[in-house]
Amino acid sequence: MLRVVEAATGADGGLFRHAVLTALSVAIMCGGLSVFVVLRRLGFVGHGVAHAAFGGVGVVAVLGLTAAGGAMTVPGYALIAVFCIGVAAAIAWTSSRGAAGAPGRAAWREDTVIGLFLVASVATGAILLHAAGPARAGRIESWVFGSILEADRTDSAAAALVAGVVVLALAWFRRPLLFWAFDEPAAEAFGVRTARTRLLLMALLGVAVVLSMRVAGVVLSTALLVLPGAAAVQLSRRLVPVFALGVAAAVVGVLAGLEASLRLDTPPGPTIVLTLVAMASAAWAVGRARGR
């Protein structure tokens, strides 16, 4: 029997039950978001927002909002979410200004701003975690590479709640999101409020990152926001199948990676990421063979 199934059903004594449930929730929401990330080429944006979480973790640790050994609390998650959404909104604001700016004008473009926020957040987080000390900050690698096996009831409940909100928001705002993602200027000219739509997707990325950090850490959670969508667009050119494939790829990748990690005794975050990389590469090969 698969160990992830044993863990999810509690057949192994419930040791990793919350790990599997957290990973599942994260996979479902990231799978849906990743299609937009890939189609809108927001990979680096996701990377920047993910790293913003590290600064948030530092603040949380210094304020003593973590439980023993660096486990996350609900106020802790909320504060990190504020951090991530703030950075996401700042990126969205810069890119909308960039769109209205003069062609060829020497200004900070979106990628420059992301680069700035990314290193600022990581540096701030590193200093604050150091200041907080290991009792509050936990092991720094667990924030960097994920610590899914340590997920507790708070993590799995928060992940389920956030995943529900993200999936509902994607379904509710599917029309403006889709038109905006397809062709932003045309969407605007047809009356879609694109600035709000962009902000919405950024905010959803922000909250998704807060929980995917538990699975893959700030460094690797970009994988969850990019690779499922990257695999899906290789396999289909139809809208509904692409979203279904994105979610399926994320769920399969996360569960297979977790299974491999439990059997091989490798760190779960990096194992999940490599599984997703393998799946995306295979999808790319299939797409190529079909003449994409």
Add this chain to the structure above:
Amino acid sequence: MTDVAAEIRDLSFTYPGAAAPALEGISLTVRNGELLAVVGPNGGGKSTLVRLLVGLLPVQRGEVRVLGRSPRDAARAGLIGYVPQRSEAELNFPVSARQVVEMAAGIGLPPWRGLPGERRRRVGEALARVGAGEFAERPVGELSGGQFQRVLVARALAVGARLLVLDEPTVGIDVAGQRRFTELIQGLRRELGLTIVLVSHDLRTIAAGAFGGVGEVSAGDRVACLRRTVHFHAAPAGVTPRLLAEVFQHDLADLFGPTHVDAHPEAECAAHGHAPHAHPHGHAHGRDSAGGGG
């Protein structure tokens, strides 16, 4: 309904941080049912004008009215059918031609509702009207440039747009496709009474494409030559090689030196049967919106 579809008065626009304005003192009137072709060299402000006209840029100085409203309001009321330049990203998008049209048709619907039958029917009619019926279910990535362009026109028709704004519509389309596209645009104007603003840096589009050949130029059709200011705004018969050379000149001179300048526009026009020096009247600089017409 008024006689004027779009009115631009004394419009100037400077991009934030730019040293020089992209547009200066533009005045143009587009009458209902008219086809206005805006030509000019790259960097002459054509795209800026389009973005102001469809409400993508805020009006800084002067005034823009589209069907009696501000561009933003006209856009939100579905009156403007913007047909943008083709971009690479769209072609990898996993949607069918029909879904592209449905994106626009679904604007303003409550999220819990599917596309109602009446809007669905309008989408089908728009696709059929542009001759996209047979490839409506194909992914956009499999369409030719000309086919995709027609789908974008269908998207404008499906929302009931009264003003069609086409930005470089023939770029990347083969000659046969360009001809079909021209016929489509002329048909829409004739049969649906749409007003059309067409922007192009390609003089052939204007000479042969937009007007369906010199013989078919109707009294209402006009050309505006744009290089930061409006250099000309009149019936196309008044466009002379000399004028075009002047409008395009500086641009080309910067690139190739002065020797290429005169040859280029003359060759373009001669190829389409314009008598090269038949209309030696010069051009009026600046605000000459009232002039021209039929």
